[in-house]
Amino acid sequence: MEWRQDTVRLAPKSRGFHLVTDEVLGQGPRIDDLRVGLLHLFIQHTSASLTINENAAPAVRGDMERHFNEMVPENQPHYQHTVEGPDDMPAHIKASMLDTSLSVPIQDGQLAFGTWQGIYLNEHRDHGGARSVVVTIRGETT
Amino acid sequence: MEWRQDTVRLAPKSRGFHLVTDEVLGQGPRIDDLRVGLLHLFIQHTSASLTINENAAPAVRGDMERHFNEMVPENQPHYQHTVEGPDDMPAHIKASMLDTSLSVPIQDGQLAFGTWQGIYLNEHRDHGGARSVVVTIRGETT
Amino acid sequence: MEWRQDTVRLAPKSRGFHLVTDEVLGQGPRIDDLRVGLLHLFIQHTSASLTINENAAPAVRGDMERHFNEMVPENQPHYQHTVEGPDDMPAHIKASMLDTSLSVPIQDGQLAFGTWQGIYLNEHRDHGGARSVVVTIRGETT
Numbered sequence: 001m002e003w004r005q006d007t008v009r010l011a012p013k014s015r016g017f018h019l020v021t022d023e024v025l026g027q028g029p030r031i032d033d034l035r036v037g038l039l040h041l042f043i044q045h046t047s048a049s050l051t052i053n054e055n056a057a058p059a060v061r062g063d064m065e066r067h068f069n070e071m072v073p074e075n076q077p078h079y080q081h082t083v084e085g086p087d088d089m090p091a092h093i094k095a096s097m098l099d100t101s102l103s104v105p106i107q108d109g110q111l112a113f114g115t116w117q118g119i120y121l122n123e124h125r126d127h128g129g130a131r132s133v134v135v136t137i138r139g140e141t142t
Numbered sequence: 143m144e145w146r147q148d149t150v151r152l153a154p155k156s157r158g159f160h161l162v163t164d165e166v167l168g169q170g171p172r173i174d175d176l177r178v179g180l181l182h183l184f185i186q187h188t189s190a191s192l193t194i195n196e197n198a199a200p201a202v203r204g205d206m207e208r209h210f211n212e213m214v215p216e217n218q219p220h221y222q223h224t225v226e227g228p229d230d231m232p233a234h235i236k237a238s239m240l241d242t243s244l245s246v247p248i249q250d251g252q253l254a255f256g257t258w259q260g261i262y263l264n265e266h267r268d269h270g271g272a273r274s275v276v277v278t279i280r281g282e283t284t
Numbered sequence: 285m286e287w288r289q290d291t292v293r294l295a296p297k298s299r300g301f302h303l304v305t306d307e308v309l310g311q312g313p314r315i316d317d318l319r320v321g322l323l324h325l326f327i328q329h330t331s332a333s334l335t336i337n338e339n340a341a342p343a344v345r346g347d348m349e350r351h352f353n354e355m356v357p358e359n360q361p362h363y364q365h366t367v368e369g370p371d372d373m374p375a376h377i378k379a380s381m382l383d384t385s386l387s388v389p390i391q392d393g394q395l396a397f398g399t400w401q402g403i404y405l406n407e408h409r410d411h412g413g414a415r416s417v418v419v420t421i422r423g424e425t426t
Contacts (some may be wrong), residue, residue: 044398059223114186201365256328
């Protein structure tokens with residue numbers, strides 16, 4: 001049993017849903033020598049989030065952004081936390097509807113993803129800047 | 143400390159929310175000899191999902207399906223990913239609003255569920271077929 | 285590698301989103317001697333939930349409550365599970381949109397939170413009473 005932990009920095013992204021599987025795995029601790037284990041990702045922010053979704057069609061990511069904007073519009077009369085701009089409170093709500101952390105099983109040195117799965121960083125602010133993700137891995141080497 | 147991992151196959155389900163606690167646990171690795179631990183479930187798909195909710199009244203599951211259909215309707219003008227049918231893009235959105243993975247504590251050989259908790263498979267496609275779930279267990283035997 | 289597990293009881297809360305970081309950590313097993321690890325929280329209920337969000341402005345918590353009430357209103361004609369009162373079925377839906385469990389990395393004896401992150405208990409019932417949370421910790425001492 002081993003623990004590996006590192007904090008990776010994701011480059012600034014435009015508002016929307018972004019496929020970051022390679023950007024995260026390329027910077028985090030290695031998993032290729034683990035027979036079995038779990039990868040845990042934790043984003044250290046409350047206005048961006050993580051999720052797992054379709055890794056092929058860019059239109060899926062665009063539709064996600066458009067539909068979350070429909071469910072959580074800006075400038076609602078019931079928002080009282082408006083001091084940080086119209087994109088801020090919707091960003092907090094979306095972050096809780098999606099996920100601050102993800103856990104993915106490791107099998108034979110790889111993430112046990114289905115064919116169409118990838119890791120998304122969801123940037124909910126207009127200008128969110130770089131984002132920090134803590135990568136924690138536990139597993140057994142072969 | 144032990145790791146146990148297996149991939150279980152859940153039989154095809156109709157679109158909607160289904161209670162699958164027994165179907166998952168009956169096929170996955172044993173937990174009854176673990177004093178303490180965590181069960182992790184990971185669905186290898188992006189148009190079906192997992193959640194924990196009420197394990198008794200079937201109307202709860204029906205209301206979940208009806209309300210998620212209200213929040214994420216088909217055939218919206220802002221959907222661009224329409225090539226796989228009107229139920230596909232809503233399925234991706236629902237999968238991210240709910241969960242791709244679940245973690246449940248193990249206590250004295252059992253899941254530490256409250257009285258009313260059970261595991262749901264949420265089938266968001268009209269004809270989703272069988273679904274694969276990776277079961278990963280870590281724990282300490284007594 | 286060590287496992288620590290305990291069930292903590294959170295005092296009854298009014299309907300809404302509540303910052304409970306100190307209430308949970310103050311009652312659960314210690315983490316200050318762990319060099320690396322993961323904290324797992326699991327709420328044993330289906331009408332209250334956990335999430336991580338902004339730890340400073342109370343208006344964020346009020347806006348969360350108001351916006352989830354917009355997305356999941358009471359007394360909808362499509363609700364069939366109405367026997368436990370108008371706040372019950374919305375509570376189940378919100379619990380699945382948010383989270384039954386949370387995982388937070390432990391780094392050098394502390395939760396690896398960003399500056400603005402805290403743990404919320406989301407009470408979705410009008411009179412939910414006390415709530416039980418199973419705290420499970422795995423980690424390596426220094």
